[in-house]
Amino acid sequence: MNIAIDGPAGAGKSTVAKLVAKQLGYLYIDTGSMYRALAWAAFAHQVPIDDEKAVYELLMKNRITLQRDGETQRIFWNDQDITDSIRTPQVSQYASVVASYALVRQQMLVLQREMAKGGNVVMDGRDIGTHVLPEADVKIFLTASIRKRAERRLQELLQKGHQTDLASLEAEIAERDKRDMEREVAPLRQAEDAVLIDTSELTIPQVVDEILQICKQLG
Ligand code: C5P
Numbered sequence: 001m002n003i004a005i006d007g008p009a010g011a012g013k014s015t016v017a018k019l020v021a022k023q024l025g026y027l028y029i030d031t032g033s034m035y036r037a038l039a040w041a042a043f044a045h046q047v048p049i050d051d052e053k054a055v056y057e058l059l060m061k062n063r064i065t066l067q068r069d070g071e072t073q074r075i076f077w078n079d080q081d082i083t084d085s086i087r088t089p090q091v092s093q094y095a096s097v098v099a100s101y102a103l104v105r106q107q108m109l110v111l112q113r114e115m116a117k118g119g120n121v122v123m124d125g126r127d128i129g130t131h132v133l134p135e136a137d138v139k140i141f142l143t144a145s146i147r148k149r150a151e152r153r154l155q156e157l158l159q160k161g162h163q164t165d166l167a168s169l170e171a172e173i174a175e176r177d178k179r180d181m182e183r184e185v186a187p188l189r190q191a192e193d194a195v196l197i198d199t200s201e202l203t204i205p206q207v208v209d210e211i212l213q214i215c216k217q218l219g
Contacts, residue, residue, distance in 0.1 A: 004128035007142035010149030031125035039094035129191035139194035
C-alpha cells in the first residue's frame, strides 16, 4: 500500500507522515526535503535561483539521497549531509522557486517514483496524490489555518535556535503557499479522491489515528 500526504506549509505533514510510517512499518519519504536540497545547493554554489536551466543542470550533475536514520530521515547532497541546513526560512522560499520549474519537477518525479516503486511508503509533499503517485491507495490532504501553521513553524524554528517572529512567518508561509498553488506545473491542490483533514484543532495523535483509520477502511 502507498500513502500520499499533501498540503500547504506547516500543516503537520512531516510529523504525521513519520508517525504513520512508523506505526505501519512503512518507509517515510519527505519530498519537500529534495526541493530544499536543490535550493540549498543553488545558494551554496552561487547558481542564480532565477535561472531555470542552470538550476536544472545543477540537479542533473549531482546526487540527492535520502537515508533512513531510525525514525527520521537524513538528506545528502552528493556525500555531504545537509539535513540540518535545509530548514531555514530562506531555503524554504528558494525551495518553492526551484519547485516551480518544469524541468526540475520532471526529474524529481522520476527520482520520487523510483523511491516508491517497492511499495509500502508514506510520501509527503504537494503533488504526491495528484502527480507523483496518482494510484496511491490512500490520499490525505492536510490543512490548518494560517495562524496555526505559523505558530507551529515558530515553535519548530525557535527550538532549533533560529530567530524569527509570528508575523514574518505568516507572511512567509502565505507567499510560499501562493507560489505553490499558482505555479503552472503540478500546483498544490487537493486530489479529487483525497480525504481532507483540517488539523487546526486536532492533536498530532488524533491526526495520526484518523489517518490510520482511513488506511484500515481504504487499504
Ligand atoms: O514540505 P516543505 O515545506 O519542506 O517543501 C518545501 C517546498 O518544496 C514547498 O514550498 C514546495 O514549493 C516544494 N515542494 C513541491 N512539491 C513537493 C514537495 C515540496 O513543490 N512534492
